[in-house]
Amino acid sequence: MNKLVMNFLVTEGYVEAAKIIRMESGTHPDIDLATITDRMAVKKAAQCGNVEDAIEKINDLNPEILDTNPQLFFQLQQQRLIELIRNGRINSEWKSRRSPGVCSRGACF
Template identity: 90%
Template sequence: MSLFWIVIRQLAEIEAMATSKKVITKEEWEKKLNDVKIMKEDMNKLVMNFLVTEGYVDAAEKFRMESGTEPDIDLATITDRMAVKKAVQCGNVEDAIEKVNDLNPEILDTNPQLFFHLQQQRLIELIRNGKVEEALEFAQEELAPRGEENQSFLEELERTVSLLAFEDVSNCPVGELLDISQRLKTASEVNAAILTSQSHEKDPKLPSLLKMLIWAQNQLDEKAAYPHINDLSTATLEDPAI
């Protein structure tokens, strides 16, 4: 990512100058920042990459029209992917599985861990809905054979089935499985697998760029006092603390 490296290079130059902890005022800093040339197209690509990866299909479409930035993937595939993700988030796991299989039957056939997690989520939903008998049957028929193939699946299966042993599941050691966050975890795993099958990176670039920014600021803190960005959502430069 060229933008990132430009910033890093600037930081490195400053670092080289600093013999002791140097103070850089907001004016000096802003002047330096203004010297950094960033292509508008690169910024647009970054935004488009975020919208596509996160599945904001309408926003991506609008952004494409407004900025002329072409997405690197057919936007129609985003709709399908989002439908799968949404189905998992709503607890319709079986529906999600069928949709993934329609999209590309190889995904679940070649990804045993993901397949297991989806089946596990199905079991969790059955337990959540109080369908004890069906849950037990499902665990035996569908999940037990996977547990035989893989030790860690077996452990996860045992943990999930133990949900049935508690009266008050919201207050038991494995209660987190029933939490909405478990659905989100499974949904994002499916999302990532579909993206990979479409030869697309599974994470957007923007968050990792922000992580690099924080890392770079921390590195620089050792050497200099300079205007920090503390609030990433506004990116305001704050006066250096002396």
């Protein structure tokens, strides 16, 4: 049960509560608690529609994450497209990137 509570606290970004549970129950999280704030910044950026900011934060934390996890990179690019459509910017973005050879991390636009 303590492990379940710890997982919830870490996932939702409750650093102080996770530290207290760790001290009181001896349950250790699967990740370093020092990284939770950075992880929450990535999560918040993605949830707010700032996908490019989320990708930048991910690359700042660990530049290899998106290179070694193509599914995650694809999902972020997919969300980026959704946000462009949602904000009515798809036509201007599409036109500016239609020239051949415009690629980023293997994804061409």
